[in-house]
Amino acid sequence: MTHAKVQVVDEAIERADQPFISARHVTAGYENRRDHTRLIALRDVSLDVARGEFLAIVGPSGCGKTTFINMIAGFVQPLEGEITVDGEPVTGPGMDRAMVFQDYALLPWRTVQRNIRFAMENRRTKPSKAEQDERIRKAIELVGLTGFEKAYPHELSGGMRQRVGIARALVTEPSVLLMDEPFGAVDAMTREAMQAELEKIIAQTGQTVVFITHSIDEAVTLGDRVVVVSSRPGRIKEIVPVDLPRPRMDSDIRGSQRFAEIREHIWSLLQSEALGAKREHS
Amino acid sequence: MTHAKVQVVDEAIERADQPFISARHVTAGYENRRDHTRLIALRDVSLDVARGEFLAIVGPSGCGKTTFINMIAGFVQPLEGEITVDGEPVTGPGMDRAMVFQDYALLPWRTVQRNIRFAMENRRTKPSKAEQDERIRKAIELVGLTGFEKAYPHELSGGMRQRVGIARALVTEPSVLLMDEPFGAVDAMTREAMQAELEKIIAQTGQTVVFITHSIDEAVTLGDRVVVVSSRPGRIKEIVPVDLPRPRMDSDIRGSQRFAEIREHIWSLLQSEALGAKREHS
Amino acid sequence: MIEQIKVSRFAPFRNTAITLVNLGVFFVLWELVARAEVINPLFFPRITDTFDAMYNGFATGVIWPQLSHSLQNFLIGMLISAAIGIPVGLLMGSNKVADVILSPYVWAMTSLPRVAFIPLLILIMGFGNAMQLTIIVLSAVFPIMVNCMAGVKTVDPSLLRAGRAFGANRIQMYGKIILPFTLPFVISGVNQGIARGLVGMLIGELLGGGGEGLGFLLDRAGEQFDAPMLYATLILLAVMSVGLVQGMRWLERRAAPWRESPAR
Amino acid sequence: MIEQIKVSRFAPFRNTAITLVNLGVFFVLWELVARAEVINPLFFPRITDTFDAMYNGFATGVIWPQLSHSLQNFLIGMLISAAIGIPVGLLMGSNKVADVILSPYVWAMTSLPRVAFIPLLILIMGFGNAMQLTIIVLSAVFPIMVNCMAGVKTVDPSLLRAGRAFGANRIQMYGKIILPFTLPFVISGVNQGIARGLVGMLIGELLGGGGEGLGFLLDRAGEQFDAPMLYATLILLAVMSVGLVQGMRWLERRAAPWRESPAR
Amino acid sequence: TQVIPKTESEIVSAIDTAKVRKTLTVGVDNPHYLFHHDVLVALDRGYFKEVGIDNVTIVTTEDPLPGLIGGSLDLALYDTDTTIAAGVKSRTQLRMLSIYLGGEANILGVRQGINTPQDLRGKTITGGQFGSRNDFLVRKLIRDAGMNPDTDVKIVSTGGQSNSRLQAILSGTVDGAGIQLRHKGMLEAQGGKFLLQETAQVPQVGWSAGKLLAESPETVAAFLQATLKARQFIVDPQNKDAVLNLMAAKGFQIPQEFKDAYADENAPDYHTRDGGFETADMDKFVTDQINFKVVPSGTNWRQWVDLMPLWRAQKALGLPLRPAIGGFQ
């Protein structure tokens, strides 16, 4: 493991211009053993993400976004095609990638604090206890949960739970952040504040982010590119580059003409896909 | 039960001008038996909802919105104050009120179809099987899940699950619809389509709706009034009437000046509350 | 998009194949150990002799009447146990007062040896089938009860709310929310009940006056130092138990297809 | 906003009070039935005589050495059983192949009467504590195993993903995700193990030749038709079992405060 | 194969204590004090010391045979027929050495209200597990009393030992049962009685040994000599109190009913005084047990007894050799 890492660093220099995350003709689906059928969720998706890029994904509900991010995370194996991260095919989850789950996936028997600590404690080389505590404190503050360190998930509101999941993913500063609708359950204001924080953090750390969202505004605000996925079976409809300067959160960019244009474009792309989640038979 | 219903219909005429749902000086909280403390989630909330009104609630994450709607539903008892629905104090859940849960609360062992049927099958006087089937079919179509009738919740995407929860609540046409962030997990387009459907339905049925949302746009688009709740312990900051003509979804109202004004107003109200979820000690 | 997939026609037989190889190896090892006489043959017969005894037992009609007597009693006993144990267990799990009041007796009854009750039972019920059934029920009902009780505490409160919100009354809550949720506990409890009920059945047959059943066969084989026959009976018991347990697991899979997520 | 709340100082004693009344009523009923001599006193002594016998037994030092012998053996046996049963059960639950291979033996061993193994055990291990411990373990380990096995299947796949995503290795997965999630199954299994282990303990003491322990006391009381002493021993056993089980439930509550949601 | 001496003079009665094992573990199948007192008296009175044995530990176990075969027991006091059968089937050097209970009191105890055999008609009776010897014996009693056990009475199968059957009578679940002599007092105290009683010479229980016999025949002889000497002490009625007190001191709680039965239990035709038996009795017993399938058919019991240690003990104590050497040559 350690050996492999050293190698990665070495090669990273040569491969700086290579895509960091790359999907090649990926098809994914789920088998239904009851009636011996297979539902194809994503069909023939090819996509490159550069190192340090912020890739936003939007698309109709059920189009395979979670499936796609799960493949990058290593939970789901593609039926066809291949996904590589930093040149290595993904065979399972790795500590280089952290995930914010759509359903939060908090451990109900752990307090907020210990849920966040979970992200660090399993590593072979982990930060010192004091360092961990400090990082946890910061992460909790970041997501606005100070005072709830010792609360259990069932004692939190929906949005608060979601924020624990975010803190857990951010606390280790992984090189890839996989975020599946991370701000879906928080209110508009908290969402903005957290978007700003996220932008700040990744500007500092240079993390690569794959970010699923239902909010077109959010996609355009945060993304370097926005992938628009079509209805199931999901295909890439278009990849929209967002050529707006950063930082975007503190400025008036969201009131700008260009922002509105991009937003309109994505909107129209999606228009034809809405409520298209009917099960197609091929 | 049947007797009580008859009475309700009789009195409804007299009480047409009385508030349908009414909260009087309601304080709610949760006990923590581990350290013998009580967290106050909502403090001294008084609020009336007229019959047929669409009341939207916005507020920072963790401010007590779910707690409030749970009190109307009858799951949580107020520590102080009283909640009445149609003049009767709420002592528990009732079939006059249906709920869309923030965490969906689908029965994992039931297919989509049977989850929706669950809303009807427990009643003493229930529709005929054929009638039920027809209603279920319509509800499934409404939420765009045709083709997934026989899928289990774990086989659905997050947004699809949420839509099952919506279908389940709508299928019985209850007089009160309690919706806790019902469109939080669906994409922008689907959300719009469903907003339009909802508006259409309640225009037909005259249902009273209490609707929690994180989207200010959505609150203004759908609500007759928008309740803005302050940070925990939640208090009503302001109740903003939305004096826009209906139907709003199919028209250009959302591009109108008035819409933008109301939106801005609510936005500024919330501004001061964002990330205010710090635990206060009194 | 839905595709038809082909499942290898042999896939369902994989487990059967593993099981066959597994048991094959086990029996061969048994035979080898027995032949080496590492353990005295009086207590550890060859498996070939054991199967021989079983075959002869069936061929000469020695086993079948006993087996059928036992099987019939056992199944009736288990049905009664489930019918009592599951509802009472669920009630104890959801009702604090019922729990506090019944728990001491239930746990005492779960852990006291059944043999201790036989004289009392015979006294009250006399000899005969009723008494044997009672022992089976007394053996099986408590494990079912305590597992059901433990299960109820795990039910997701969200689902309880959903149940109440959509008008489920008390009985519907048990039938439609609590029971399905606790199913794995219930099944595991029934399986534990099967295991203990079998032992209860043997005790009943041994001490209960009938001179019938596998328990009687077992005792007589012991008395006569007929090790092959003794082991043959034990194997029959094991087959009975494993068969019933597998049946329960199959039932569970049928009743809960939603648990078969591809994640596992 | 956080408020301090006052909890009545008597609230925790409510259950104790219910239990006291409950047992009080039970014992009074017992005494009445016994006095009415509905059942022959040879088999159903008065509870007063029973407590008398227990008191005398302790006063004359007849009971304590036996109780202490039993208790010690039993606790060691249970520790071993848990140490083997929990990991193996969890493994069987999560590994299909381990399940298919081990299941038949585990279920066979769960349901075959322990008495049947005693001769073989004595043959191999002789008399003495090792053999008695073995019987306890053989009795307790399988119920624990099968409950753990059943529990693993219920683990939420989301949490397994979270575990893997945050770098938990196989052992950490078991320790930090699977075990906490299955805790209610594990505890219920251990409780079932306690119940069966107690019976195993008695059998071992009865047949194992030690002339020690509660099993010996029970046997002697039976031999001497000393019904009060017999019931006194049974009550001691019941107290032992109920006490241990309550201890486990207390432990579970301590280990899983998150389950104590106000919804229940 | 054992060497049978030709004459009594060939038998060496003296024990070579140098060859004797110092400690022994023996098994008995009955927790009743009667099954312990030979060994305990011999220990207490120093008879073991005399023959070079320091200590003997008694293990009470329902089935001492696995212990004997497995080696954790050196000697066992157990049913003759079962031991012979186990010897045959286990292919070990398991041998019967002497007889402890040589008489069989076949008794039908009945509850209060049954006074004559005719009262038994239609009543429920048990002799234990169907197909067992006790079951057979009860049927025999009924038959000898002029009734048909299959039609005139209802016989049920029960498990457990004599005391379970006594319990069954006392509780009224059966009207009569085959029980042991020592339960007489208890039955009569509850208004019941021994209705039918036959005694026969049946060498039913005795000492046996396995490996020890091959490894150290001297120890076996020494053990038999010491316990047989204790037996002579026990059967003397004058020693009743001494024995009972000793047993009480060893932790046995002996009810009055059992004390009263002391003389009966230790009567010479029941509790064998010299450890011997008559070959004719053994012939009949084994034949019976072959019919019950307890003993494998074709068994020649003479191959499964080793009487040399007994003869040596009998000679040392000045008792006549029984069975006589002649029957074995």
Ligand SMILES: Nc1ncnc2c1ncn2[C@@H]1O[C@H](COP(=O)(O)OP(=O)(O)OP(=O)(O)O)[C@@H](O)[C@H]1O
């Ligand atoms: N475990 C599963 N088993 C079977 N089918 C599944 C499973 N998970 C997802 N699916 C199906 O795969 C398709 C894509 O699901 P996915 O969760 O990737 O959608 P999504 O784009 O994330 O949707 P949403 O925005 O609603 O979360 C859906 O049609 C869903 O029904």
Ligand SMILES: Nc1ncnc2c1ncn2[C@@H]1O[C@H](COP(=O)(O)OP(=O)(O)OP(=O)(O)O)[C@@H](O)[C@H]1O
């Ligand atoms: N079961 C519970 N036990 C203890 N505290 C709880 C419980 N449920 C909610 N709370 C607390 O009550 C407060 C209000 O929670 P509530 O769920 O009502 O918020 P909300 O407004 O719905 O938030 P969100 O928008 O994030 O869903 C929160 O601080 C939360 O921690």
Ligand SMILES: [Mg+2]
């Ligand atoms: Mg998704």
Ligand SMILES: [Mg+2]
């Ligand atoms: Mg909420």
